[in-house]
Structures are given as C-alpha cells and as structure tokens.
Amino acid sequence: MGSGTLALDTILSAMNFHARAWSPGIKRRQSRDLLRFIVIRLYSEGYGDLRTASLTISQSALADKIGVTREWCNQLLAQLKDAGWISYSSGRREGGLRTTCTYGIGNMLRRLLIMLSKSHAKKAKQTHVVKSRSQAFPFSSEKCFSLIRQNEQKLLGKEILARIPLLSIWMHRTDKTKQENSGS
Secondary structure (H helix, E strand, C coil): CCCCCCCHHHHHHHHHHHHHHHCCCCCCHHHHHHHHHHHHHHHHHCCCCCCCCCEEECHHHHHHHHCCCHHHHHHHHHHHHHHCCEEEECCECCCCCECCEEEEECHHHHHHHHHHHHHCCCCCCCCCCCCCHHHCCCCCHHHHHHHHHHHHHHHCCHHHHHHCHHHHHHHCHHHHHHHHHHHC
C-alpha cells in the first residue's frame, strides 16, 4: 500500500455506513453486496487506487457472484448508478447487443474517498527536543543499586548491624563483589 492509499476495510466500512445515510433508496442487501463486490474488484484492479481503476466484467458474471439473476443484477446496477455509487458503460455489437460493461467509481464513492483521505491525512510531524540528560533514561543499574545501598545504610544504624551479624554481612555484599570483579 503506497502513501495516500486507503485500506480496503476502511473504505468498505465507511461505504456501508454512508450508503444508508446518503442513499436511502438503496436498502436492499443485494445492492450493498453488489456494490461491495465491485469495489473490492476495483480496488484489486487499481492496486489500491480506486480513482483510476476500471473493471470489465459481464452482468452474468456479477449476477453469479452475488447469487441473483442477470435481470435483477441489471436493476441493482441501475439503482447504484442512479444513486451515484458506480459508473459503467458498454459498447454495442452488431445486431444491437451490448458488450461487457466497464465499471468505475461514481460521484458518491468519489466523495467518500475524498472524505476518508482528508480524515486520514498525515499530521505534521512534531519534533521533540531532548533538553538535557535528565530526560534520558534516569537510572542505570549501577546508579539504582547505589541508591538502594544508601537507603539501606540510612535505615540501619551501626548498633543494629552490630547486634545482627548476618545482616551486616548482607549489607557489605556489594563491597566484596566489587573487590572480586576488580581483581579478576
């Protein structure tokens, strides 16, 4: 997905929500299913850019995909085109028969895409200035242990340590560790 390209699920969710509000005449589930199918295929054909995408497919194939007759599909397509969600055109063959239709987005879908792209516009990047080292990570492990030892010394007086020899050994544990590490 390139920059400025909207995610398909975002488009489909917004389209489903706004189709009810903007086009109250399109209430049938089959119309929304057909619109959804066409938008998914257009998204795929346009590699994420619906504005320039086009899809060529027959009405029979569309009808088969959503499970309706070709005649009913033709009526649903006319409703979607009249509501402005899609646009399509087809040529004529000899004998007056139409060729397969080429589908694109209509003005309502274009309106929805503009609205979504404006709401998803990237905000201006804010630069955060680090003023001093005080904003950096405040405690290294050594500094943290040093503060703990200082607090232990404050809480325990020399008379308490003299009465409890094991606690005295525990309190001087880091001094012995430092001597062993510096000697090796």
